Amino acid sequence: MSDTHAQSVAFVRDTMLPEQEPPATERGVIKWLRENLFPDWINAILTLVAIYFLYKIVSGAWPWFLNGIWSTDSLAECREILQGTTGACFSVLTERWNQLLFGFQYPNEEYWRPTLAFILLFVAAAPLLFAMYVPRKVLIFTALYPFIAFWLIWGGTIIVPIVALVGFIAAYVAFKQFERNSFAAGLGAGVLAAAVVWYVGGFLSSAMSGVLALPEVPSRDMGGFMLNFILGTVCVSLSLPIGILLALGRQSSMPIIKWICVVFIEFIRGVPLITLLFVANVVLAYFLPPGTNFDLILRVIIMITMFSSAYIAEVIRGGLAALPRGQYEAADSLGLDYPQAMRLIIMPQALKISIPGIVNVAVGLFKDTTLVSVISMFDLVGMIRGPILASTEWNGVYWELWGFAILMFFPVCYGISKYSQWLERQLATDHR
Known part of the structure; x- marks a missing residue:
């Protein structure tokens, strides 16, 4: 009786089977290629045609880069070294890189100034571009950056950008004070305050032209x-x-x-x-x-x-x-x-x-x-x-x-x- 009853009860597994890896076509690089490059026969043909053209472009341009010359003083010397073989004359970049980046009249010894202004630009732009990740205190530097960059690139005394900054601050304070009456009154008061500060500051900057002064670089340079x-x-x-x-x-x-x-x-x-x-x-x-x-x-x-x-x-x-x-x-x-x-x-x-x-x-x-x-x-x-x-x-x-x-x-x-x-x-x- 017991043997017959035991044979009629189905077996129920009390442990999970170990997970098996998916088929090779459903994982890794093969899956990506199948889904993105070869999903059907039309896309497969287009992929092969694109690979062919890429191969022709790379194979044709590779010798030009591989045989590039970097250390000559003229195109004639490059051609003399290449002697008819395919190759680029990158020497023009090593010879004239400073002119390509800064112009041919910007003083060589002052290249650090626009370079520093370029680096500081990322710090100044960070709180505007990534406000959710950058502390709001950095906005103070963002407000100061235009005046710092002007002083670094154009040079002269630091009094000039300071006067310009004070003029904007005075305009903002005057605008907020008179805006309560009307927007036009606030705008007029702001413009007047900035004009007065800049007018007085013009004499101050002339009198203190040597204070923290960098060599001036005119715009034409x-x-x-x-x-x-x-x-x-x-x-x-x-x-x-x-x-x-x-x-x-x-x-x-x-x-x-x-x-x-x-x-x-x-x-x-x-x-x-x-x-x-x-x-x-x-x-x-x-x-x-x-x-x-x-x-x-x-x-x-x-x-x-x-x-x-x-x-x-x-x-x-x-x-x-x-x-x-x-x-x-x-x-x-x-x-x-x-x-x-x-x-x-x-x-x-x-x-x-x-x-x-x-x-x-x-x-x-x-x-x-x-x-x-x-x-x-x-x-x-x-x-x-x-x-x-x-x-x-x-x-x-x-x-x-x-x-x-x-x-x-x-x-x-x-x-x-x-x-x-x-x-x-x-x-x-x-x-x-």
């Missing part, structure tokens, strides 16, 4: 990639707040402000940037008093900033238009006035929507800084097309120099693009 970087950084930084104001002004209910912004935006967007640069270089001088020395780099910064701010204004206006009407009504229901509603509710959402467009304008603006070469400013492209290729030693070297230009511009533009994608993921709270 600046060039190379340093000039492109200065123009790109300054113009992008200035065009974003100006673009926000233009976008808000275009949507204003006050007709005068609205039409001023509309005319400005449409006019600037309808004129090529190169035309504005010619205006900054030639035409603007006719509207200034005789003997006025208006720095060329400052004129170019103004024109490029105007150009990019008009495009950013339209991008931000698109972000504002994309917000549902309920957001504006929610701000009104909370009893917020116009500045509070824009600062706390409307503008953060509009900027979040506008990130791809703003980044697109920023990348395009940074590349467009090379257009200053057409007005005889020796930026990186101007140095290549001008003093270097015009010299008898390096006339005929092209791929090496333009490849160096690509090596300078691509990481910056690609880094801006990748940062914008990271920022979009960080702000994508509605998809989490």
Whole structure:
């Protein structure tokens, strides 16, 4: 009886079987290749064709890099060493690297100054770009950085940037004091306070010209990639707040402000940037008093900033238009006035929507800084097309120099693009 009953009861396992590895086609490199490069026969053919073309490009370019010459004084010496074999003449980079980076007139012994300003830029930008990871105290250095960078790059006494800083502080304090009456009163008081401080500070800086003074470097002596970087950084930084104001002004209910912004935006967007640069270089001088020395780099910064701010204004206006009407009504229901509603509710959402467009304008603006070469400013492209290729030693070297230009511009533009994608993921709270 017991044996029959034991045979009729099913066996139940009381321990788990050990895990087995998935098949080879479902793990590791083979899985990645199967899913990304060979998911079906059409993609497999396209992958093989792409590999073939990559092989032809690499196999053709590899000898040119492998046989590169780095230690000659001219193109003729490179060709004499190569004796007809394929090879690059990278000697032009080792010979003229300082001119490509800093221009041919910036003092050699002062290269540490723009280099230090470039390094400090990352420290100053960190609390703005990565606010959630950097202490807010670093914002103090961010506010001081423009004045420090000006002193490092242009030189002169440190009293000049200090006076400029004090002028901005006085303008802010005056604005906050008189803003209680009206915005116009605050703005007027701020402008007046800054003007008084800068006027008095002009005499002070002249009297103390030797205090903590670095050798002055005029703007005409600046060039190379340093000039492109200065123009790109300054113009992008200035065009974003100006673009926000233009976008808000275009949507204003006050007709005068609205039409001023509309005319400005449409006019600037309808004129090529190169035309504005010619205006900054030639035409603007006719509207200034005789003997006025208006720095060329400052004129170019103004024109490029105007150009990019008009495009950013339209991008931000698109972000504002994309917000549902309920957001504006929610701000009104909370009893917020116009500045509070824009600062706390409307503008953060509009900027979040506008990130791809703003980044697109920023990348395009940074590349467009090379257009200053057409007005005889020796930026990186101007140095290549001008003093270097015009010299008898390096006339005929092209791929090496333009490849160096690509090596300078691509990481910056690609880094801006990748940062914008990271920022979009960080702000994508509605998809989490």
